Amino acid sequence: MTGHGGGTGDAPAVRPGAPATTGTSAAPVASGAPDASAPSAVPASGFGAFVARARAAGALVVQPRMGMADPLRMRDGLRATRDADAVTVGTVTLDSYTRTGDLEAARRALAEGVGLNGYPIATHPADTTRAVLRGIADARFPVQVRHGSAMPEHIVRALLAVGLDATEGGPVSYCLPYSRTPLREAVTAWQRSCELLASTREYGASPHLETFGGCLMGQLCPPSLLIAVSVLEALFFRQHGLTSVSLSYAQQADPRQDEEALTVLGRLAGELLPDVDHHVVLYAYMGVFPRSPGGARLLLEDAARLAVRAGAARLIVKTTAEAHRIPTVGENLRALETAAAAAADERARPALTAGAPGPCAVDTGIEAEARALIGAVLELDADVGRALVRAFAAGYLDVPYCLHPDNAGRARTSLAPDGRLLWSSVGSMPIAGIADGGGPRPPILGSAGLITALSHVQRTYDDRAADPPRTPLPPPPTPVPPRTTSTPRRELGLTTP
Amino acid sequence: MEQHAVEQHGKAEPTGLEVVVTTMASDSHTWNLVFLQLLLEELGHRVTNLGACVPDELLVAECRRIEPDLIVLSSVNGHGFNDGMRVIEALRARPELARTPTVIGGKLGISGSGTPARQRALLTAGFDGVFEEGGSVLDFQSFVGSLPAAASRTLPAGSGVLL
Ligand code: B12
Numbered sequence: 001m002t003g004h005g006g007g008t009g010d011a012p013a014v015r016p017g018a019p020a021t022t023g024t025s026a027a028p029v030a031s032g033a034p035d036a037s038a039p040s041a042v043p044a045s046g047f048g049a050f051v052a053r054a055r056a057a058g059a060l061v062v063q064p065r066m067g068m069a070d071p072l073r074m075r076d077g078l079r080a081t082r083d084a085d086a087v088t089v090g091t092v093t094l095d096s097y098t099r100t101g102d103l104e105a106a107r108r109a110l111a112e113g114v115g116l117n118g119y120p121i122a123t124h125p126a127d128t129t130r131a132v133l134r135g136i137a138d139a140r141f142p143v144q145v146r147h148g149s150a151m152p153e154h155i156v157r158a159l160l161a162v163g164l165d166a167t168e169g170g171p172v173s174y175c176l177p178y179s180r181t182p183l184r185e186a187v188t189a190w191q192r193s194c195e196l197l198a199s200t201r202e203y204g205a206s207p208h209l210e211t212f213g214g215c216l217m218g219q220l221c222p223p224s225l226l227i228a229v230s231v232l233e234a235l236f237f238r239q240h241g242l243t244s245v246s247l248s249y250a251q252q253a254d255p256r257q258d259e260e261a262l263t264v265l266g267r268l269a270g271e272l273l274p275d276v277d278h279h280v281v282l283y284a285y286m287g288v289f290p291r292s293p294g295g296a297r298l299l300l301e302d303a304a305r306l307a308v309r310a311g312a313a314r315l316i317v318k319t320t321a322e323a324h325r326i327p328t329v330g331e332n333l334r335a336l337e338t339a340a341a342a343a344a345d346e347r348a349r350p351a352l353t354a355g356a357p358g359p360c361a362v363d364t365g366i367e368a369e370a371r372a373l374i375g376a377v378l379e380l381d382a383d384v385g386r387a388l389v390r391a392f393a394a395g396y397l398d399v400p401y402c403l404h405p406d407n408a409g410r411a412r413t414s415l416a417p418d419g420r421l422l423w424s425s426v427g428s429m430p431i432a433g434i435a436d437g438g439g440p441r442p443p444i445l446g447s448a449g450l451i452t453a454l455s456h457v458q459r460t461y462d463d464r465a466a467d468p469p470r471t472p473l474p475p476p477p478t479p480v481p482p483r484t485t486s487t488p489r490r491e492l493g494l495t496t497p
Numbered sequence: 498m499e500q501h502a503v504e505q506h507g508k509a510e511p512t513g514l515e516v517v518v519t520t521m522a523s524d525s526h527t528w529n530l531v532f533l534q535l536l537l538e539e540l541g542h543r544v545t546n547l548g549a550c551v552p553d554e555l556l557v558a559e560c561r562r563i564e565p566d567l568i569v570l571s572s573v574n575g576h577g578f579n580d581g582m583r584v585i586e587a588l589r590a591r592p593e594l595a596r597t598p599t600v601i602g603g604k605l606g607i608s609g610s611g612t613p614a615r616q617r618a619l620l621t622a623g624f625d626g627v628f629e630e631g632g633s634v635l636d637f638q639s640f641v642g643s644l645p646a647a648a649s650r651t652l653p654a655g656s657g658v659l660l
Contacts, residue, residue: 095576096523096524096525096574096575096576097523097576099523099525100522100523100525100550102522102523105522105523109579114576114579115575115606115607115608116575116576116607117574117575117576117607148525177525177527177549178525178549178550179525179549179550180548180549180550180551217527217528218528219528324609324610325575325604325606325607325608325609326575326607326608401527401528401531402527403527403530403531403546403548403549404548404549405548446507446535446539447532447535447536447539450528450531450532450535451532454528454532
């Protein structure tokens, strides 16, 4: 499926950064040190190792969502990301035709100059993409491919063929909200894709895979389900050979709830994935975004502060263009630097000491719910993929407002005035009555109610930007430390000691 | 393959229209579809919501099967113009769908709000209404209100100007 143009006999793609020829120098790890034997999780190189080093140095890694069809612009975007005043990793976000496997449509769009919403990695010749990455993507600047495909094998082959080995998704999170592919088929395709990615370890690479389970519909999904799916997808990745993973969680509408959720996610990951390199990645809000640049910036800054407070190692940013259109390189660059500055500011707050459990230790039942969901699923089958298929069939997992035929479709949520997400119906999920506050709440109803709930965050932040609160909501800012002292990329990035 | 509906909202009226709400093959966004379904149901219409990433063949087949009074295409991923131009051709090629009122809306390109040229191209290709962002929902409601009650399936002349 990959190099369909010319069938260059692509030796099944399993040659990450096949040295020399690719020139991307991504992953030609010092051959002497195969880390396979060392169970001490963190690999010597690759995406996971980069994030681990940044974390150890006290820096939040920030990353854009960025993808454009034109190779030159894609290269500019990667270079700008690398050179940002922030500790960054790069992104190649793929277009929707490539995501849905319609490579013919991607080819036609390129030929006719139709604007694509991402980079068509399986359509541009591999040499073109290698040239995009050359001299930019390397051990000091790892690049991740972000897609959204229920059947991602063609994408995994294409990214391996150009010397990349970090991507994201999952059998549930890239099926239910992203396709009409039967879940069973997505699980099989994701298993094969994981195995393909993991097979590059033989060649000394350290492939990395991030769950998208912490996002699901982008909004209006209570944290416990996001955590459960994120953890279950990470377990699925591990079962199929990955040894370096990250677990996602998307900022929702109440910072306290999110802080609790991220703490729980970190704890469960530590417990259930002790033998695997892992970190937590926060996505800046994935729902309807503020329309004003000021509102968008405030929301992004809150995401960065949240990431620092709750111990996430990496943040994926959103730009001031989010509510309107695909962002430019410049908008992405500003978002990265805004987020890095807010993170540094938050870190400099006196109250925060590294390693402290941070969050105000409230327990609203997120952990109990997440544990109940994960436990119920894992009990269904020793094979995580089969367990997931059964869990959805039984309604043990049920994504609110998701139309996919394999989703039970009985769960519903409500949104408290302060932004807290609550269940109004748990359907058949084994979590009835666990969370605090007793009985079910009235669900979100009607088109007006839905829009009001979906745009709660947008409204809140647009209002805040238009009319800054007189009584400052966030505590007074502390002086920002000189940015220049923050772990320069080159030191951070060194692969081998 | 059956999609899950959100709970029926509002009561379908006898004079209500039979409506298909759908997106196109490349687009997985569905909050827009859920919203449009609820809105139309509240106006008394019956809605079949085809869900995410609807392949052209399925879209046409469902419309032929249902023979709706109105087809509503929604796309926000930025490929909507390109996908819509392809789909309207496929729909209009079917005699039974050649005159079915069909509209498109959402975020149809990747660089922000629509242009008059884009709207003209879509109308010329066979759409009866184009509703890109910015007050589009109110315009859409009056467009739907202008359609004759169920059973009479032809479009009143001039209704395509509600942009
Ligand atoms: C939530 C969201 C998601 C969720 C979707 C979950 C789901 N199942 O629906 C997730 C995270 C999965 C997602 C994925 C992607 N997304 Co998205 N997403 C959004 C986001 C943040 C909100 C959309 C939303 O839910 N709105 C709520 C609904 C109710 O409103 P709406 O869709 O805006 O529609 C309104 C109007 O447009 C109008 N309308 C819509 N259709 C129609 C039709 C008619 C006839 C009428 C009258 C009116 C109408 O009615 C609605 C109410 O006013 C927007 C950005 C934003 N707005 O903040 C991006 C956005 C739509 N996504 C975008 C993209 C590109 C993608 C991806 C391709 C990933 C990527 N490359 O970044 C993938 C989709 C993959 C695919 N195969 O297409 C882009 C589209 C760019 C563009 N058009 O220029 C946006 C604008 C973000 C951005 N700036 O880059 N996304």
